[in-house]
Amino acid sequence: MGSAELAVEHLEATGVQLEDWRQVLRLAKTHSATLGFLPDSAFADRLRKRTLIAAKADGQVIGYCLYDLPRAGHIKLVHVCVADDARGFGAGKAMIDAAIAQNPTAIGVLAYCRRDYQGLDRFWESAGLAPRGEKAGRAVAGSILCAWWRPLGAPDLLEEAAMGAGLPLVAYDTNVVSDLYASPSVIRPDRESSLGLLAGWLQAAIVPVVSPRVDVELNAISDRSERELQRERSQELMRIRSTRADDNTLLEQLLEKVGDSALANDESLRNDFCHLVDAITAGASFVVTNDENFIDAANSALPEDTGARVVRPHELVATMLERLELPTFRSRLIESLDLEWRPASAWPVTELAAKFATHETHERTTALARRLRAAIAQHPTTTRVLSDPSSRPLALVAEVRSDPALQVSLLRVSRGESSTTIALQLARHLRTVARQNNLTTVEVTDAQRGPVIQAALAQDGYVGSDLPRATLINDLAGAESYELPEVYGQPDLRAVRELERRFWPMVIIDLAVPTYVIPVQPGFAELLFGIDRGALWSDRKRGLGLSREHVYYSGSSRPLPEEGSRILWYVTSDRSGTIRKVMAHSRTLGVARLPAEAAHRANAHVGVFTLRHIEGAADRTGMVTVVRFEDTELLEHPVGGRELEELMMRHDVKHPLMSIRRVDPQFFDSVLRRQNFGAP
Template sequence: MCTTGELEHDGNIMGDTRISIRHVSSEEQPREWTSVLNLAKAHRGTLGFLTDSAFMDRIRRGTLIVAEDDGVLVGYCLYDVPRRGYIKLVHVCVATRGSGIGKLLIDAAIEAHPEATAVVAYCRRDYGLDRFWSSVGLSPRGERPGRALNGSVLTQWWMQLGDLDLLEDAALGAGRPLVAYDTNIVTDLFGSPDLFRPEREASLGLLADWFQVEVTPVLSPQVDVELDRIDGELERTRQRQAIAHITRLRSQRHQGSDVLPELLRNIDATVLDADPSLREDFRHIADALTADVAYFVTNDTRLLHHGPAALPTGSTLEILRPHEVVRALDQRLEQPVFQSRLIEAVDLRWTAASSSSESELVDAFISHAHAERGKDLTRAIRAAISQNPRGTRVLTGPKNELWALLAEHRDADALRVPIIRVARGAASNTVALQLARHTRHIARQNNLGEVMIDDSNVTVMMRHALLADGFRDEDGFRASLINRTMTHQQFMHEHPDLPVHHTGHLRDLERRFWPLTLIHTNAPTYVIPIQPRFMYPLFGAPRETLVELDRPRALGLSREHVYYSGSGKALPPRGARIIWYATADQTEQVRAVVAYSRSLGCERTRPRDAYRANRQIGVLGRDHVLSAADKSGQVTVVRFEDTEVLATPVGGHDLQDLFAKHDVKQPIQSFRRVPSAVFDDLIVRERRNST
């Protein structure tokens, strides 16, 4: 049933004491009943059709509210309370436009049902009443076909009530800065590629993985209101669905909040008169202020100019363009992106923690975010050195600078880690990601089935690194190791209680239970040829590591890398297996499969753009990227992760037999998709030879 009402204006709530709001009971006189019907008929052009009996039903249920001015009916509200606990508005009708009575009626319905979790209304789009609904705190969340023969569309208007639900509480209480997007940013990020958006490239930086894990994106309900005004149904639906997962702030307008009026009072009246749309723009700011948002991101030049001046004294909200908020977070988090170049350009080595002074260790690794006391960290370091001197180590650089602190020891079938810290600096996030995987390497080498992080002062950066590596946050971070190769079916049979909710979970499972390797998954599999001179730096290990595996680098192979090629065919999609086939060049001849990885996706672009976008991840120089371009001037960028080097390269007759078994023709001169069984046989052979 369509709901409607007369247009009202922000903050214009009638204060006349003659107005009375009350629920109508079935004992009321017929005069009130007749007045309600007459008012409904007078506004039937913007009210959903209801029979007289439907009105009577609401009276019997006690869900008809009337507004009277000195005994004269000036408005009414019909509503239902379904079992699901929300208030469904059926009719909201007032006699006088802009009186504020509609809000009073809705507030009365809310006050009568304090247990209600939300208010919902359905209104025809062509009624043009969006300003009314938004003024009382509702926002559009979807639409559906109406009953009218002319093809009407009903918009669903929604307002959350009560305490935060579990999803809201988890998002808003996660401790990360709240970043609110303006509607123009939403359209930049999620609008159709066909839309011309001059600032889109800058806005897309907000979708970077490192940025997303460090903030909590949120939206004011005003975004939903403004997206609802998009004329094209396909584009409207596209953007609405794209932001369905983003947490909405609670609008305070239905509670009579004075934040918005205060903001508007701080703006020169001539500015508001010259640009009335600024009043609506400041609804975003009002909701952001109420929710303690850290950054409001917009490309609206007017709002960027007038917004900061309107903020109340003492406000910490910053109104910035996308590149400015990215830069602010980047500086705040000291460049929290994976940059393999930073750690592969230096010679990192583990040294005994006892070789460094306690004051050096405390200064480098104390957790200020947890208000950790220096004497507490000193005690922890002393205890770790005393109990496990060989397992308490410092990662140092060529000039003995401190990079990381790790204390670990064996406890039954688990590796216990009482201290895991990363020094502050440009490479801190990169080292944290490597360090999380390093603890698993230690457990694997010692045939342990679990890693247990007991450090109660793990920094936010280290926490994110552990979660990214598949650790579970269960009263301390935990990671289970499955040092086996098994079929996906066998794995699910042995772990029936593990929640698996989508088909692309191969990466999640292998990362969560590393070094688990799943076979018979039918995952897309590709062979990529690589010259030996690029093989060693690309895999993040010195030349001898691929030959003498008993001499690993301090942090093992890099988590993520990028490779450039002129091949434009058979590009491995995200999640595909990559088998690395080392060829021959002027440095040496290998002609063997030496490693495998997991694809993070490929793209074709110009070499200079490719190098500029990926130079912090890759270790290959600009000259290689430029020389890798094909005749059309394009280069293929291959992003990949979790590389595993084979204990024994597979070449010669063994490789010929493997390829012949699966009808893979040689030579391999460019990217080649092969049956997934090639990977399966390769892994089975590798595990058999390593045991």
């Protein structure tokens, strides 16, 4: 065609030139193998109805469009034909535009095209049509016809309802649509992440939409059953209207910013930006994708004032949680004032993946990043990071609370000197979460958890090396329920410890376990247990509250609790306040008598007390009793006042409780029976 001017007009029976008519019929016969045969009378009929369009250049007919106007109110394209040597100059689209202009009340444009005709998808898309379905053709060989559709006119009721809902429009690109709707047999690496978009709370807060480009790309799926399945399932997503057929300016501007080099390296970027442009012109707030190249290119090409953001599924989930101010898990770790749980979405996924990948199992950071994105997308409030005051990630946990189990899909600790301590505390923390949610088991399904976590789980009583599992018994248990071994006629205290750890929070009673009451001032109780939150906060060493093991110092020299004994902590009074209640119980790990300075050197790694504290607790000779203990539990119902007086009288415990005192094991049992076991 060169620079010849294109002219498009509806032909009329009274004014059509004979030569134009012959050229139209000649084009139809030349391309009948592609278009399908129509007799001359079919053309004459459309000529009388004024639904035959001719495209001319230099006085020659280079194309024609033949269409019908069914009662349904749409324009049905029967033939759109352009001469081989005249293609690429917009004649086909111009004729479709002329049909639309001639019929302003039409509700849409419909065309059926054989799937086995290559290269036509781009043409239909350039004219604003997108595939919506398919049916069997009339060819003997069994051709398949694809239905291409373009909506016209005012939005329908569904479009109006969606656009007027006042909720953000969120456009999914094709890889997300396939993640959501592909059959289970199709391998989709990011499927788990995308499935988080189906959460009920999120669906109620957004309007999910797709660009017509999605239908074009789904139409390229070669397997017919899979193609039809994804097309049918995705019909629940509203199709926004594309304006690219009428104005391609924004797309070309963005692609120019992306650059020819990037487009050459990733040919799919052009299609990705079609999704983006359609979303922007429709007023969408987000475009959701799992394509890293698309995200990077969009972030570099989009102006700062653009209303749409290109994000991954988990990033959308995190953003909407923040916008809706939904509750997220933000509690301080047990006994720690310095460490805090925060949503994992507060960190870049790549940073967390690099931090917590398990090198011992040769785990790739990309694989962990994919799992983490899925966890954040599907369970944003229970996928969280333990961090210090400088926001340094120390641990990563992803859990699902599914009755009767707390299922932990990610359980990691960062590498460092505190990793073993943190891992042991996490093992117990997971049990606590399960207990708080009335669950009876904890199942760790993270196959890449690493040796530090594995050792901590085993130490805490989790059973199994492949999928460690902890069983919770939220009750007291009589000694007669278990066949406990004995040592010299006394219960084996190591066996008691292992059993209580295995079934925590179960406590065994009616057993002759040596029991001691240790008095502690409120200020020191604060350091040990965090009982009185107003006292001596500044003396607490950073992070040491994590430890399952603690140490206490006393000037008393009698008697010394043996390893495995019970401790009842009796909080007395001092300048910070008066309590005088039994507030907690623990289990001893060992006791020794040492000079104050030696005691501090030996136990500073687990202690919360300074040398000044230890020297103040020593007797007149400078000696101090060092009590190492573990597994401290604060009593839900502290025992004091008249209640404590009655128990002391019943079990012959003498006043005053001013130093370490051995008591009848039944005194411990009576205190524990007053607790709220059987409830979280």
